[in-house]
Amino acid sequence: MIRRLYKTLLSVAVTSMLLFGNASAQDSTATAAAPAAGGDIAAGKTLFENNCKSCHNPDGEKLTGPGLKDITKRRDLAWLVKWIQNPMGVIASGDKYAVDLYNQYNKTQMTAFPALKEADVQNIIAYIDDYNTPKVAAPGTTPVTAAETGGGGFTSVIMIALIAIMALVLVALLAILRLLTKLAGVDTASTDSVSAVNFGEKVKEIFGNKTVRSAIIWVFILLAVKTTLDGLYGIGVHQGYAPKQPIKFSHKLHAGDMKINCAYCHTGVYKGKQAGIPAANICMNCHNAIKTGSPEIQKIYTAIESNKPIEWVRVHNLPDLSYFNHAQHTNVGGLDCTNCHGEVNKMEVVQQRSTLTMGWCIDCHRKTEVNGKDNKYYDKLMEAHSKTSKGAMKVEDIGGLECSKCHY
Template identity: 50%
Template structure:
């Protein structure tokens, strides 16, 4: 015979299982996916290709830097015409000596009556090409870079992450992060299903026991009382234990929401204001691979990265896309002698000191480390939280490049005596309060 104590125990467990199920569901959240680091990626940069035509990777890399800083505004390394012609296979169409003369001083070559120079000048609307005071070695490096780019296939295969994978994105890490999130979501679903099955099973068992007692002819007083008893949920909810549990759940949820809201004050991550002129970083820095320093001229030499002035835009758009409604806004601003009121995206509080050139020029920090995959953004948004904790984490994990800098020699020796770890920014006082607050 099944005892009344066991029956009472099963009935008593039901409300606690229900509370546990509600508590688990209330706090079941998928973990945040880790941000994919994009440090060390320059717009349009790629691993150095195998050196073509006898040029080594160092020469090609030097030529790449020269091209991106001086030529990409008017030329592509493919067949596309920007301002001037596309430069694919230009080393095959012209001799190296001719190319060196043309790059150094195209005007002089045209005036000398060179047929090829005159033909190119006339073909492209007699647009004057600037002269460049490059050394012969720099010119050879530039030509070697164009030759190496011409040797590459023009239609590269899509990355393993699919066609929408952003340049510089770590596809493998992204897939792992997504896989972990999906696994935990699946486990939570399984847990909820198991709890539901347990609750339903207990209800069925209680019903079977009740039917068993009903079919039994001779019932004791205790069994008869148990059979006639009805569960009073009002009494359960009025019990002290249930009230304490419900109160704790409410307090924990309220505190969690409050902390999230308070910690988010002043954080503008994801802020993407509408600008007075629709400017696409994806088109300029991504598709056309224009170096950031061409427009933001002070990123390597000033404490603040400047917003480009209209005359920088006109370097290209005096010839390109002049009919565009957005470009016409630039013309009107110049005609009315009024500055374009760009909306600043990245803002730091006045209590924090930040030197842009110290990070980019001295520290060698890439744009994407803080600004994210800027070369994929149609509308610029704040990628990083820019909080103190975020900055300190970077200072605690970033090694200092001390090679060739005698300033660090004694500091490195002292650090090696005291620690076996890497010489990071924090090792050089990068986490002291007065570095950023004074």
């Protein structure tokens, strides 16, 4: 009897752990693996949004270029790869389809993407096809990509937590069972020697046992603490935050395609604490003449005429208790913006790429070498450092882990 119970419990626990384990494995690979035939939709979506969205809709609607719905019915993969890598080359080769299309679009030149490989193009196509496939609304059957759920990271944490919980429960149950067997005085090899009535009494006895009770209580306390901690660590972390802005300003177009220097607009970034957001008159340096008819550009004029600043939505925001200085990092430290902000010059909409937690700051200070180039002050420090330590001088060695450096 007890032995059978023991066995059933064990198999239930093992099966469910396998199930959960599997789910989490699938989850964490969702961004990398190929969920649809011929391409990775999530990767395609990212590529499309970073490179194509400024000129193409994934549906049939025209933008600067044609809507890309059913593109594989119009052109084959080989043509598409050639075209995307070098559109002007295809047009110059006299390809009739390309030349006609080019004329139809008033000789607007599509950007060339020589870095995109055939696999990338396949991913983009997979995304476009998926975008145009009607979704079945039945719960559990809709293919939700990791990107839509906000990245696999959070869900896998939950899964891992669940597995941990299962393991704890299993251990507790096994402990109870072992005790049960002992108290019942049953040799586990001989089965069904305890009657059902007797068993009930024994169960009561066991839950009256102090050790068992405190074991159960501990399991619950640990679970509660873990859940609370997980929740707390999540508070205020906005990685991936990309709010909609009042004007469709594209960094990809301005900083990427047109290669305008970041500091042209973020004037404080090499000189001061704050990088700063440009005032509308910086935009006017160009837009008093460029795209004056565009409704998006009209919003800049309205802001200037009504003397109200454009209400950009703030993306990055450290709490007041911490101190961060841009010049210290970009100018003195010689760090590139991408270290902390990702490839902004490829973003249509700015997104927070780093966690901006204290751990993130500290982690970098532990592993990054101080930039000693052309810096007399550091020459002396480095000399002193090399006397006491063989390793390179890291930010932590100049006080980068001191609370007061980052907290007022």
